[in-house]
Amino acid sequence: MSRPSTLEKLAILADAAKYDASCASSGTSKRNSSGGKGVGSTEGMGICHSYAPDGRCISLLKILLTNHCIFDCHYCVNRKSSNVVRARFTPQEVADLTLSFYRRNYIEGLFLSSGIVKNADHTMEQMVEVARILRDENDFRGYIHLKTIPEASPDLIHRAGLLADRLSINVELPTVAGLTRLAPDKNAGMIEGAMGGMKASIDEARDGKKHFRHAPKFAPAGQSTQMIVGADSASDADIVGKASQLYGRFRLRRVYYSAFSPIPDASAVLPLKRPPLIREHRLYQSDWLMRFYGFAPHEVVEATDAAGNLPLDIDPKLAWALKFRERFPVDVNRSSREMLLRVPGLGTRAVGQILATRRHRTLRLDDVGRLTTSVAKIRPFIITCDWRPTMLTDGADLRSLLAPKQEQLELFAA
Amino acid sequence: MTTRGKLKPRLGAFYAVQLPEADDFAFWRERARGLVQCDVPPDRIAWIEPGATGSLFASGDTRLSPPPSDARAVRASKAFVQAAQTAMCHSDPDRFGLLYRLLWRLQGNPRALEDRADADVRRLDEFIRQVRRDMHKMRAFVRFRLVPTDADALGPEAAEHYVAWFEPEHHILRANAGFFVRRFANMRWSILTPQGSLHWDGDALCEGPPAQKADAPAGDAMEELWRRYYASIFNPARLKIGAMLKEMPRKYWKNMPETALIADLVAGAQGREATMIDAGAIAPEDRPDSLSAIDKAIHMCRRCPIGELETRAVMGEGPQDADLMIVGEQPGDQEDLAGRPFVGPAGHLLDEHLEQAGIDRAATYVTNGVKHFKFVMRGKRRLHQSPTAKEIDTCRWWIEDERALVKPKLVLALGASAARSMLGRTVSISRERGRAHGLGDGSELWITAHPSYLLRLDGAGREEQERLFDADLAAVAGRLAELAGR
Numbered sequence: 001m002s003r004p005s006t007l008e009k010l011a012i013l014a015d016a017a018k019y020d021a022s023c024a025s026s027g028t029s030k031r032n033s034s035g036g037k038g039v040g041s042t043e044g045m046g047i048c049h050s051y052a053p054d055g056r057c058i059s060l061l062k063i064l065l066t067n068h069c070i071f072d073c074h075y076c077v078n079r080k081s082s083n084v085v086r087a088r089f090t091p092q093e094v095a096d097l098t099l100s101f102y103r104r105n106y107i108e109g110l111f112l113s114s115g116i117v118k119n120a121d122h123t124m125e126q127m128v129e130v131a132r133i134l135r136d137e138n139d140f141r142g143y144i145h146l147k148t149i150p151e152a153s154p155d156l157i158h159r160a161g162l163l164a165d166r167l168s169i170n171v172e173l174p175t176v177a178g179l180t181r182l183a184p185d186k187n188a189g190m191i192e193g194a195m196g197g198m199k200a201s202i203d204e205a206r207d208g209k210k211h212f213r214h215a216p217k218f219a220p221a222g223q224s225t226q227m228i229v230g231a232d233s234a235s236d237a238d239i240v241g242k243a244s245q246l247y248g249r250f251r252l253r254r255v256y257y258s259a260f261s262p263i264p265d266a267s268a269v270l271p272l273k274r275p276p277l278i279r280e281h282r283l284y285q286s287d288w289l290m291r292f293y294g295f296a297p298h299e300v301v302e303a304t305d306a307a308g309n310l311p312l313d314i315d316p317k318l319a320w321a322l323k324f325r326e327r328f329p330v331d332v333n334r335s336s337r338e339m340l341l342r343v344p345g346l347g348t349r350a351v352g353q354i355l356a357t358r359r360h361r362t363l364r365l366d367d368v369g370r371l372t373t374s375v376a377k378i379r380p381f382i383i384t385c386d387w388r389p390t391m392l393t394d395g396a397d398l399r400s401l402l403a404p405k406q407e408q409l410e411l412f413a414a
Numbered sequence: 415m416t417t418r419g420k421l422k423p424r425l426g427a428f429y430a431v432q433l434p435e436a437d438d439f440a441f442w443r444e445r446a447r448g449l450v451q452c453d454v455p456p457d458r459i460a461w462i463e464p465g466a467t468g469s470l471f472a473s474g475d476t477r478l479s480p481p482p483s484d485a486r487a488v489r490a491s492k493a494f495v496q497a498a499q500t501a502m503c504h505s506d507p508d509r510f511g512l513l514y515r516l517l518w519r520l521q522g523n524p525r526a527l528e529d530r531a532d533a534d535v536r537r538l539d540e541f542i543r544q545v546r547r548d549m550h551k552m553r554a555f556v557r558f559r560l561v562p563t564d565a566d567a568l569g570p571e572a573a574e575h576y577v578a579w580f581e582p583e584h585h586i587l588r589a590n591a592g593f594f595v596r597r598f599a600n601m602r603w604s605i606l607t608p609q610g611s612l613h614w615d616g617d618a619l620c621e622g623p624p625a626q627k628a629d630a631p632a633g634d635a636m637e638e639l640w641r642r643y644y645a646s647i648f649n650p651a652r653l654k655i656g657a658m659l660k661e662m663p664r665k666y667w668k669n670m671p672e673t674a675l676i677a678d679l680v681a682g683a684q685g686r687e688a689t690m691i692d693a694g695a696i697a698p699e700d701r702p703d704s705l706s707a708i709d710k711a712i713h714m715c716r717r718c719p720i721g722e723l724e725t726r727a728v729m730g731e732g733p734q735d736a737d738l739m740i741v742g743e744q745p746g747d748q749e750d751l752a753g754r755p756f757v758g759p760a761g762h763l764l765d766e767h768l769e770q771a772g773i774d775r776a777a778t779y780v781t782n783g784v785k786h787f788k789f790v791m792r793g794k795r796r797l798h799q800s801p802t803a804k805e806i807d808t809c810r811w812w813i814e815d816e817r818a819l820v821k822p823k824l825v826l827a828l829g830a831s832a833a834r835s836m837l838g839r840t841v842s843i844s845r846e847r848g849r850a851h852g853l854g855d856g857s858e859l860w861i862t863a864h865p866s867y868l869l870r871l872d873g874a875g876r877e878e879q880e881r882l883f884d885a886d887l888a889a890v891a892g893r894l895a896e897l898a899g900r
Contacts, residue, residue, distance in 0.1 A: 038600060054650075184837060
């Protein structure tokens with residue numbers, strides 16, 4: 001058999017990497033290539049260099065070092081018992097590819113993950129080697145995200161953190177039972193242990209920065225994780241609970257949700273159907289509520305139904321508002337920022353503008369309309385100097401008035 | 415006030431200001447300052463961009479007298495200056511007038527910008543947002559191409575030259591130069607646009623005249639790899655064209671090498687997804703809800719190659735409320751003929767040892783991890799073959815369903831295949847036997863050898879293994895009594 005070309009290997013190893021949702025390249029320390037030898041800069045805001053027809057951005061070169069794997073996780077296309085074609089890059093090949101793409105402005109950097117070959121340490125060492133070639137030999141100052149292997153030795157993880165902007169370990173499934181069933185080789189304790197170790201290193205480096213200007217940076221863009229949605233029976237309440245716990249315990253920058261999507265040569269224990277994209281979207285919305293709107297996790301859970309799932313036809317903020325109508329309507333000319341953020345249809349930006357504007361004039365419904373996209377959705381929940389919803393807020397048919405109209409069913413929808 | 419009144423321009427006088435460059439903020443600022451100081455109201459000024467034909471009333475030759483020596487300093491907040499600088503890059507010809515109008519109003523009300531419901535402020539906001547977006551998209555969508563060089567002509571020392579062609583919507587080229595300089599500081603590059611061009615040689619930035627698409631290279635060898643990457647990273651099961659178009663509108667497509675693929679990727683997506691689902695389909699969405707329904711369904715199961723061997727499926731047997739469930743590997747030759755589990759030689763051996771351990775087979779649910787007999791023909795004999803990991807995993811669909819219906823308190827797996835069908839991973843019998851493994855729903859799994867393994871041994875080895883097997887069964891019997899006593 002002839003050796004596969006770079007083109008073929010890229011196709012196999014990018015294909016194997018696409019189930020990782022994260023592509024963020026933001027939130028790291030600011031730097032650029034002036035005064036250096038190589039290329040690269042990070043200026044706070046990430047840049048999405050392209051968008052695939054699945055609507056996801058392409059910011060980083062997201063590939064696996066290899067898709068050979070000694071693990072047998074059922075949801076994963078690269079598991080040992082799967083019949084996919086295998087390929088393997090050398091660290092030098094990945095570094096060259098990253099630089100070639102970067103110089104042509106295709107990408108912000110590299111997101112490297114890998115199947116486990118031989119053992120965890122060997123694999124992690126190869127990944128660290130890629131980062132080392134980029135940083136030390138080529139003075140690359142773009143973004144590097146390394147997927148960390150929880151079983152790898154803490155020393156290797158530490159070296160990875162000194163080279164990369166972000167580290168991540170996927171918790172994969174929200175419940176321990178799900179993990180044992182679907183990822184029998186993985187260990188929830190080990191994953192959380194490694195996350196805890198990374199948090200300690202990040203905190204330590206940040207602390208060092210306060211005392212010494214040249215203290216080494218450790219993963220300046222923090223750590224993130226990913227959970228698969230819809231592969232096991234966990235409810236939205238379970239997932240939201242797990243996410244808030246992770247944010248709290250490990251101070252994660254982000255928890256990504258990935259709707260389980262059918263994979264080639266799938267394992268038999270998993271539901272093979274269209275990925276639950278709307279559910280994934282609602283979970284992201286609930287994530288936003290917790291991160292930017294001051295919702296506590298238990299308040300998001302209050303918006304779920306009896307089975308613990310968020311409604312799919314309306315967003316979680318509207319669902320919460322419909323459940324707690326006694327808190328509304330809210331007077332936009334008097335209420336606090338916290339309460340304004342609870343109004344369905346008012347985003348953080350609109351709330352900021354309302355607060356700035358009401359210092360200059362008493363807001364009328366028209367004014368609010370100018371600051372937001374749809375005043376019809378907000379109307380039942382607010383009071384302005386010329387508007388009071390009276391019966392509307394308590395009307396039994398309010399939900400049907402606000403829920404989006406049912407579209408014609410998609411022909412291939414599952 | 416009296417001095418200002420004296421200098422007030424006569425009513426009906428119009429001023430035309432010709433700007434040297436479309437984004438020349440410093441020039442506009444200078445003129446605007448003078449105009450405010452001379453008290454010229456916004457509706458008396460026509461701002462003319464380079465290349466524009468001028469406004470309707472721009473007889474434009476009214477000369478602006480120098481501002482009075484005691485004119486008040488023009489006030490503008492830092493926020494306004496920054497906003498104006500950005501908005502100046504917009505392509506709307508009204509931007510100069512809008513900014514002047516706001517500057518005019520700021521003299522009376524220094525906090526006018528805070529009123530976000532005001533029409534002018536909102537227009538300014540919109541301009542700024544559009545310019546920022548255009549700048550951001552330029553940073554994202556510029557695609558450099560390596561200029562093909564004749565290595566002999568230039569020698570190996572010559573730096574590689576990267577050139578991009580881009581068509582921005584607003585006058586953002588100059589404003590965006592810093593970003594590219596910082597990012598590609600040690601690279602020789604040029605960005606060509608219809609409004610002008612930028613060239614960086616590693617040390618200095620210089621501006622050039624407007625360019626044409628043909629001035630940039632037509633291709634780059636790396637683009638094939640990039641396109642392959644783009645096609646591979648796309649997940650056909652998550653097609654969301656609207657989300658893509660929102661962030662990457664069609665107007666940018668013509669200068670991006672990967673966008674040529676989009677039409678085909680979209681057209682093929684549904685087919686690829688359907689193939690993936692069919693290939694691994696575990697079809698019935700609803701699991702059978704009774705043992706008899708499973709029995710019926712397994713006969714039609716063709717989800718793995720064993721199902722295609724034309725054997726009969728063998729269903730488990732025993733009481734549905736059994737406390738103990740015994741799981742074997744797969745039916746053998748005789749089980750296949752009889753249609754019942756554990757009736758061949760291995761079954762007889764199992765029965766003997768169960769009796770010794772005091773376990774009543776009639777009160778036990780006995781079944782197999784794999785439902786069909788897998789074999790190869792050797793002459794006239796059908797020779798047993800072990801199922802592969804994939805085949806066992808495929809069949810877990812049924813055994814999990816059976817377990818959910820019988821709800822045993824204890825499951826005894828015979829052999830590595832049975833253990834895999836319960837745990838989803840391959841385990842070593844010798845390491846895992848003799849103790850309970852949690853199954854997640856409160857029930858326990860015990861693992862021991864398969865009786866047919868005992869049949870293959872003889873002599874001392876057989877004795878040793880039978881002893882271990884008996885010990886496992888005795889432990890299970892003891893544990894069952896404990897569980898029943900609870």
